[in-house]
Amino acid sequence: MQSILSCKNVDIHYGANHAVKNVSMDVVPGTVNALIGPSGCGKTTFLRALNRMHDLTPGARVTGEILLDGENIYRPDVDAVAIRRRVGMVFQKPNPFPTMSVMDNVVSGLRLAGMKNKDQLMEACERALRQAALWDEVKDRLKLPGSSLSGGQQQRLCIARALAVQPEILLMDEPTSALDPQSTARIEDLMADLKKVTTIIIVTHNMQQAGRVSDTTSFFLNGDMVERGPTSDIFVSPRDERTEAYIRGRFG
């Protein structure tokens, strides 16, 4: 199957620190792809390169090619804001706009893109909240501030906000690390449905989570992508002894 995202020889530096080294990977549409590895190995740095978030990081430099539907997202004439609409992001800590209502949070990206029609906005809001498995809990509270929801609901609100603009890819940076086990389980359950509408790349510290939710797993160490493959292969029969040592809990 044709890749939706193709990374070729990607290097990322912060000044003299070579944080990601010559990483290549192809991502198939409609899959969940986990990035795992010990703290500081470059997972988040790599993830943030995939929607040009490093444009906003002083001293960060990305080289190599990152092709979205065959188009290099770093070409000088490509608009980073347009890329971030096509490649959405959910962060570690839920970050809804605190004073905006639930509905305004969800449709904020659509409003920025120029959508004004109230019926269309409402329709898009309901669709995104349903996709994020939050509609039933908030349908009577759409006018309350986003900050009035629980932590787990706020994270699903952020997922809905990211989904509202119908991104081709959703980047998730440890999306459950600030949540309790029950909220974590809800988001993990949600991912199987989300891949029907988008393609997911998720950074996780939690190997059990990677095993539960992902189709492919990539193991990073010291900025190198040591090994990548179907999640079952990586966890059952890794080819590289460093992957094996990590997944057996011998370091990290």
Ligand SMILES: Nc1ncnc2c1ncn2[C@@H]1O[C@H](COP(=O)(O)OP(=O)(O)OP(=O)(O)O)[C@@H](O)[C@H]1O
């Ligand atoms: N904004 C930054 N400026 C300078 N160096 C950075 C910056 N962000 C990360 N680094 C460095 O880049 C390397 C990779 O960090 P990164 O956050 O990508 O690792 P990680 O695998 O996501 O770690 P963790 O699992 O702890 O989040 C580390 O050496 C880190 O100190």
